[in-house]
Amino acid sequence: MLEHGGRLLRAAHEYGIPAEQWLDLSTGVSPYAWPVPPLPVSAWQRLPEDDDGLIDIARTYYGHPSLLPVAGSQSAIQALPSLRERSRVGVLDPGYAEHAHAWQRAGHKVERAAADALFARAVRYDVVVLIHPNNPGGERFELDTLLALHATLARRGGWLVVDEAFIDATPERSLCAAHALPGLIVLRSVGKFFGLAGARAGFVCAEPALLVALRERLGPWSLSGPARHVLKLALADTAWQSAQRERLHATAARLSKLLTHHGLAPDAGCAFFHWRRDDRAAALQRALARQGVLVRRFEQPHSLRFGLPGDDAAFARLDAALAGWRSIDRKQEVAP
Known part of the structure; x- marks a missing residue:
């Protein structure tokens, strides 16, 4: 399986720091959870039922007349490629790697490309997969541009798949x-915005x-009864x-200011995280981890994603950890 953020227990074991002592900024999940x-x-006792009112509430929230509850958008990401020959x-790159992985495993020919290239070469694809806003690159697209791309694909029976996990x-x-245009597939996640990642x-x-x-x-009962009950509320x-x-917007702005103060001005981001390209990403991730701060590292390109600290104490801890790293980094720069 591919690497993801949130591997807190593994980090705790690797660095010898108990899990409860970490500041986990490795995911894009909101630190503020719906109560x-x-x-x-x-x-807990009854099997989930489709006519429990969840669909009507979800239609109102998402503004879409035709939707299907799933066990996290990940289940749909894995299943959708099996529905096409x-x-x-074309898959946005860099971006959430599970998309390309799923289409490749299903035997499709996958091309990873930046957004500009995907739009420019749309006629060569049967399916285009975008993440909006992108994770981790933060790209955003105008609705008219997306609809024009969809029209190009739909004329030939193609699909536009848009992962909106961070749009809320x-x-x-x-x-x-x-609404329900043929060939337009929009994926929505509850876990990020509502801080309920464990509900899947x-x-x-x-x-x-x-x-x-x-x-x-996908089969029946894709969502558990407890998850359906919480989602309705x-x-x-x-x-x-x-x-x-x-x-979320205020906290993201505060995080951007803190990172910039430490010489790590974000290259991109959204209301849930900020992303910094940096050749020192591996060393910085390790330096923070030794202080019990977990962030997400990417190899291509070398970069880090910082999730949102949830309170003043968390911001102070990240501030101190970055200051400690800067001190070490300066000493390494002047060392003979």
Whole structure:
């Protein structure tokens, strides 16, 4: 399997620091979680039922009439390639690596490329996969540009797959507003914005016929009863959602300022994380880890992704850890 953030227990073992003593900034999950209330016993005792009201609440939240609950967008990422015959697939790079991995494993011809190249060469692809905003590169696209790309693909029976796992802080930029266009598939994640990654919950927004095929592939009960119960409440809590968006944007701006202060001005990012290209990425990740701060490192290109610190104490700890690294880095620069 591919590497991802969130491997806290492995880091704790490697560096000899108990897991509870770490500041984990290795994922893009919001540090501010929707407050889950006590769950009714029936949520655990009964099999999940499709007509429990979740779909109606989700339609209102996402603004899309046709959607399918799934066990995190990852399950859809792995299943979608099996719904097409061999295709030429263009995937945004750098980006969430599971997309290219899934299409390759299913036998499709995959080309990784930057966004400009994907748009310019759209006629050569049967499927284009974008992450919006991109993870980790932070690229954002205008809705008209995305719809034009979709039209180019759909004329030949192609697909535009858009992973919107990090769009919830800026919902006005979502393609869900385009509704159920043939060949347009939008993936949404609950875990990032609501801080509920452990629920493993998400939605696929697409035309009904494709959702029927995807549901057949995934099988019944893709979401647990407890997850469905929590989602109904969280997706309907508009006051919390509004406050969450303001909080995420403010925290992301504060993180950008802190990184810039330490000579690590972000190259990109969004309301959930910031991304820094740097040839010193491996050394910096290790230096932070030795101080109990976990960040996500990428090899191509050499870079780091910083998730959001959740409070003043977390910001102070990251500040101190970066200051310690800068001191070591300066000494190495002047060493004979």
